[in-house]
Amino acid sequence: MENRQIPKWSELRELLQFRRMELDPIKRRLSRSFTIADLRNHAKRTTPRAVFNYTDGAAEEEITLARCRQAFRDLEFVPSVLRDVSNPDPTTELFGRKLAFPLVLAPTGYTRMMHNDGEKAVARVAARFNVPYTLSTVGTTTVEDLAAAAPDGNNWFQLYVAKDRQKTAALIERVLASGYEVLMVTVDTQVGGSRVRELRDGLTIPPALTVRAFADMATHPSWWFDKLTTPPIEFASLRGFSGNSAEVADQIFDPALTFEDIAWLRSVWPHKLLVKGIQSVADAERVVGLGCDGVVLSNHGGRQLDRSPTVLRILPAVRERLGPDRVVLIDSGVMSGSDVLAAVALGADAVMVGRAYLYGLMAGGERGVARALEILRGQYLRSMQLLGVKSTAGVTPQHVAFVD
Numbered sequence: 001m002e003n004r005q006i007p008k009w010s011e012l013r014e015l016l017q018f019r020r021m022e023l024d025p026i027k028r029r030l031s032r033s034f035t036i037a038d039l040r041n042h043a044k045r046t047t048p049r050a051v052f053n054y055t056d057g058a059a060e061e062e063i064t065l066a067r068c069r070q071a072f073r074d075l076e077f078v079p080s081v082l083r084d085v086s087n088p089d090p091t092t093e094l095f096g097r098k099l100a101f102p103l104v105l106a107p108t109g110y111t112r113m114m115h116n117d118g119e120k121a122v123a124r125v126a127a128r129f130n131v132p133y134t135l136s137t138v139g140t141t142t143v144e145d146l147a148a149a150a151p152d153g154n155n156w157f158q159l160y161v162a163k164d165r166q167k168t169a170a171l172i173e174r175v176l177a178s179g180y181e182v183l184m185v186t187v188d189t190q191v192g193g194s195r196v197r198e199l200r201d202g203l204t205i206p207p208a209l210t211v212r213a214f215a216d217m218a219t220h221p222s223w224w225f226d227k228l229t230t231p232p233i234e235f236a237s238l239r240g241f242s243g244n245s246a247e248v249a250d251q252i253f254d255p256a257l258t259f260e261d262i263a264w265l266r267s268v269w270p271h272k273l274l275v276k277g278i279q280s281v282a283d284a285e286r287v288v289g290l291g292c293d294g295v296v297l298s299n300h301g302g303r304q305l306d307r308s309p310t311v312l313r314i315l316p317a318v319r320e321r322l323g324p325d326r327v328v329l330i331d332s333g334v335m336s337g338s339d340v341l342a343a344v345a346l347g348a349d350a351v352m353v354g355r356a357y358l359y360g361l362m363a364g365g366e367r368g369v370a371r372a373l374e375i376l377r378g379q380y381l382r383s384m385q386l387l388g389v390k391s392t393a394g395v396t397p398q399h400v401a402f403v404d
């Protein structure tokens with residue numbers, strides 16, 4: 001028989017820990033978010049369904065996105081034990097600038113639709129965390145306003161080459177004049193992908209006040225309040241284009257884009273030039289042959305061609321073919337700091353995330369983006385140490401293996 005006793009109040013008091021209730025709902029939900037998936041869950045509750053689905057969804061049957069996420073999960077780490085990792089250094093250098101860790105925030109259009117804080121907030125957080133931010137051609141903040149909001153940021157610009165090349169040339173002039181250091185031209189948007197969730201939700205940009213929208217206001221009042229009391233959502237940098245958003249979108253995706261246009265861009269853009277949307281070794285080699293500084297292996301987060309290649313799988317071959325000096329970035333499906341580490345091990349200089357920071361933005365505006373970056377940075381650092389590696393530079397292909 002065990003010898004039991006009735007606990008004394010003084011002993012119980014030591015065990016009782018009442019935490020003070022956090023009254024700020026955003027702080028409360030962010031402090032309870034430990035993964036990007038947690039932020040996604042909050043985003044789903046705080047944002048109208050059509051907007052959440054626009055961000056979360058992918059093209060057609062969403063096969064590409066599922067495969068990309070699975071590919072990261074199929075990578076196993078191969079740790080080295082008994083290494084001193086007491087002073088880890090997650091930093092890296094990209095285009096002559098130091099990054100806190102190998103992360104770049106990917107370009108995402110319509111960012112003010114996800115949360116009124118929009119692109120400026122994301123760029124400010126990126127500057128604070130010391131990682132680059134890429135403004136999209138179809139951003140809802142102008143090239144100039146973004147540069148002014150994050151003057152110390154490592155600001156990049158993503159370009160869609162418009163059917164009217166003169167308009168593109170004029171936009172490039174503005175990008176140059178505003179001090180952007182890297183131009184990233186996207187080439188996987190010959191036409192828009194078919195995002196079935198958007199079609200089913202009847203999403204319009206800007207969001208229209210339909211009967212469904214009025215019903216939605218009851219469940220997302222603060223999102224609608226922000227939307228109705230702040231400047232309208234528009235393609236801010238493209239004011240020179242005429243027509244509504246759909247008509248403008250039709251002008252900025254050019255199905256006639258070819259390698260000659262890349263050569264033209266190389267001749268007019270004097271700084272670093274990356275090509276985003278590369279999905280084969282041959283195309284990577286070809287654009288680098290035209291003088292581009294590197295490539296972004298990407299299938300647009302599965303939002304364009306469904307059943308497109310799982311870019312993580314071709315990363316080692318691209319790195320091998322381009323050699324150590326060209327920049328190779330990768331995105332599509334990254335949801336954690338250990339995903340970032342795995343891609344770096346396979347040869348990426350840095351990894352881009354789109355949805356991961358947008359979930360944070362939807363869950364808590366600027367503070368939510370900061371929480372997303374905190375989570376990714378923390379996961380990256382811890383995984384690096386557990387892998388037995390002291391620095392980003394020390395991560396090698398020997399540290400990962402695909403489990404088939």
Ligand SMILES: Cc1cc2nc3c(=O)[nH]c(=O)nc-3n(C[C@H](O)[C@H](O)[C@H](O)COP(=O)(O)O)c2cc1C
Pocket residue numbers: 054055056106107108109136137138139158186276298299300301302303331332333334352353354355356358
């Ligand atoms: C809501 C949303 C909007 C996007 N808009 C753009 C864009 O304007 N230009 C572009 O090159 N890529 C765009 N992308 C693709 C991202 O740059 C990136 O390739 C993709 O999000 C990476 O996948 P991930 O979301 O799984 O990280 C967008 C992605 C999302 C989710």
